[in-house]
Amino acid sequence: MVLTEEQKKARKKEANRKYRENNTEKIREQRREYNKKNKEKAREYDRKYREDNKEQIRETQRLWREKNTEKKREYDKKYREDNKEKKMEYDKKYREDNKEQINEKKRDFYKNNKEKMKEVKRAYSKTDAGIKSRITKTWKHRGLVDNFDKVYERWEYTLFCDLCRCDLDQCTKSVKCMDHDHANGLFRNILCRSCNVKRG
Numbered sequence: 001m002v003l004t005e006e007q008k009k010a011r012k013k014e015a016n017r018k019y020r021e022n023n024t025e026k027i028r029e030q031r032r033e034y035n036k037k038n039k040e041k042a043r044e045y046d047r048k049y050r051e052d053n054k055e056q057i058r059e060t061q062r063l064w065r066e067k068n069t070e071k072k073r074e075y076d077k078k079y080r081e082d083n084k085e086k087k088m089e090y091d092k093k094y095r096e097d098n099k100e101q102i103n104e105k106k107r108d109f110y111k112n113n114k115e116k117m118k119e120v121k122r123a124y125s126k127t128d129a130g131i132k133s134r135i136t137k138t139w140k141h142r143g144l145v146d147n148f149d150k151v152y153e154r155w156e157y158t159l160f161c162d163l164c165r166c167d168l169d170q171c172t173k174s175v176k177c178m179d180h181d182h183a184n185g186l187f188r189n190i191l192c193r194s195c196n197v198k199r200g
């Protein structure tokens, strides 16, 4: 039987395919060997391939991500966990190297979102966390050096003046005073305004 060129080609192709199928490990090993020997060349080739097929690769990756959302999320999570230290260091260095630029961006952002930022701040100031932040900030400013969480908890749940026992709830909130030792900055008592003024 005489084979036509077409048939010869097809036969060769089929034989090659079979060979590849039966020798995946071997071929992979050969490729690894080759790449090891030609690392630089391979790297250059890889770089060029990626450069030339940017769009296609991006599309392939996009499709893969779409099909593997869960997997991708898990992978990202694991990657972040494994590289926490590295990332923190990188971020720190980035911030240091780009201080001016970042500040500029921040300024621009505030300028362009003035009203929105005001609204966000206003909303935050009405939350429990916002109230706590505002009050503890004034304490810090006045020189309190203590466990702010603990002092705030005491301040929040104290209903009567520690000295005269008057009902603090009858007054407005500003009348409830955090009294601290001015010498060492440590918290002393929750007092009504009158007791606080007397103590000085």
Ligand SMILES: [Zn+2]
Pocket: 161, 162, 163, 164, 165, 166, 191, 192, 193, 194, 195, 196
């Ligand atoms: Zn009092």
